[in-house]
Amino acid sequence: MDLASLTIFRAVVREHGVTRAAAKLNRVQSNVTTRIKQLEEQLGTELFIRDGRRLVLSAAGETLLPYAERLLALADEARHAVKDASPSGRLRLGTMESAAASRLPGLLAQYHQTWPAVALELEIGTTGKLIERVREFEVDAALVAMPLDPASPGELFEAVPVFREELVLLTSRGHRPIHHASDITLSTLITFEQGCAYRACIEKWYIQHSIRPARVLELGSYHAIVACVAAGAGIAVAPRSVLALLADSSDIAVHPLDELGSIDTLLIWRRGHFSSALNALRDMLVKSGNAQVGRVEASAALD
Structure with missing residues (x-):
């Protein structure tokens, strides 16, 4: 064999x-x-x-x-360990759509220019799916959102925080201000499939206020989600950074909500995994990121 x-x-x-x-x-x-x-x-x-x-x-x-x-x-790890330290080979990175759209384009362009010998492959998924992909060695690392699934065994992963995202509620233009769950007049929650950390946050918020959406509409992209929100089909939650990508946001209203707070995006990888290509990406993400949480705190969230 x-x-x-x-x-x-x-x-x-x-x-x-x-x-x-x-x-x-x-x-x-x-x-x-x-x-x-x-x-x-x-x-x-x-x-x-x-x-x-x-x-x-x-x-x-x-x-x-x-x-x-x-x-x-x-x-693969052994090959990287005995090669020259210069990043090369294949690097498989998983990422949430929000990070891929709002955080990574310029950074990945810089990475390609700096390390042209690395063949970088990108895979989009929810936090839940990406954690599983890292666990099963199907991607080398992934950008996922906290809080992580408590069932994720911390001994398998290492992590470092790279981005901090402010979550906001989105409604169609003209919706009254939202300060409390009871202020929501639309009964449909528009979101990604199960496994999305942002969905888990808004569902937890609903539960804390002893209410639940009458319907959940699952879509596969923020463009589709925002379009449905603008049409008045329901409400959604999204990182504020995603909104900067919209060509026209005149049909939606953005509702900051302190209760949702900020969520850190972590770069996670298998504990002990070595790759000069991964190390270079990690350093670039940390340098360009806006997260202020220490690595020790992020690692504790995985334990």
């Missing part, structure tokens, strides 16, 4: 089949199929259940996958 075989196995899982895995790896399909069969022979068990042209992970395959992820991540 070598690293090349594990790389092929992981690619077949991620690409949902041999054809796409072969294209991803720049190999012929027959080679991928042969290597999977050889790996199964070495382990003495089937890793996939073959259902016509579909491949579904077997129980043994499900067991092997996290080990394969860990071994490949460790091998």
